[in-house]
Amino acid sequence: MRYICGAFLIVFFATANMAFAQQSTKQFVLSNTEIIPIQSAITGRDHELVLVYPSSYKTNPEKKYPVLYYLDAYWDTPLLVSTYGNLIYDNQVPEFIMVGLSYPSVADYGKERRIDYTFTAIDEGSGKANLFLQFIQQEVAPLIEKQYRGEKADRVIAGNSLGGLFTITAAYQAPDFFNGFIALSPAVEWDKQALAKLDNSYAKTHKALNGRMFISYGTTEYPAFRDPIIKFQQQLVARNYQGLKLQNYAMEGLDHTTVKGDGYVRGLMWVWKNKKPAGPSGLERDMTAAQ
Secondary structure, three states: OHHHHHHHHHHHHHHHHHHHHHHHOOOOOOOOEEEEEEEOOOOOOEEEEEEEOOOOOOOOOOOOEEEEEEOOHHHHHHHHHHHHHHHHHOOOOOOOEEEEEEOOOOOOHHHHHHHHHOOOOOOOOOOOHHHHHHHHHHHHHHHHHHHOOEEEEEEEEEEEOHHHHHHHHHHHHOOOOOOEEEEEOOOOOHHHHHHHHHHHHHHOOOOEEEEEEEEEEEOOOOHHHHHHHHHHHHHHHHHOOEEEEEEEEEEOOOOOOOHHHHHHHHHHHHHOHHHOOOOOOHHHHHHHHHO
16 A cells, blocks of 8 residues: 555656746846848748847837948857847947847858858859859848838948858948948958958059958967958058048957957947937936936
8 A cells, every 4th residue: 555655756756846947947138139041042042030139129210320331140149139238228339220140050150151151162162252242132131121111221240250250241342321330350361361351452543441340359368360350450441441431450368269258249340330229228318217
């Protein structure tokens, strides 16, 4: 009898624990977000857009917003959502829509980004950035501006590593399409520093490079990757392009991906410096209201 009761209790508690686990399991979901699948006629491949809306989006149906186009959305969306919220609370940037450039979950992200983010080819799996840039210009941006109230006159693009390489390349290859550029630890060393060669070629026929640009690196990054960034930063300073507002930044003690947190904060503040909202920060408002 005691054996039967013991067996019953084991089954009861096991069932109860399973039921409790099922009831208490809940996934964390980022609010004000949406994933839009898009098949590109230009790249010939499937992509996804991760849209992050500002909190006032639904209550201001006529308002248009600046747009941040950011690369590697499959990795960086949670970070950027948090960063955005902090910047808005501190009243450092205007409200803006974020459009993350991504791929379906079954994709090999490393393979896909290598194709799309590099503008020179070193093998068959690279060098299609010109098509990806056209995809953004001709398919993504028109969609965002027509259906999602993106501001045509205020576009910023941002990325890390190969994404940073693509970001800077876009400044040369799509003049005046973007207003701001945030390049965190850009892969300047790609293809024997092809980016520096692009700048050399551009400078022969151009005196202007318009936009606000933020370029950063971590001081503890692998020297063979880090040093070309420093050299390129110096090259841009020496150019003294008309219309270019450049901020070079070194992140002490940080490495290749740990630069993202500080980098996106400072980069977003830089590109939208001229649109910083007037008034106090959220903390000042809260403390004043409590008095």
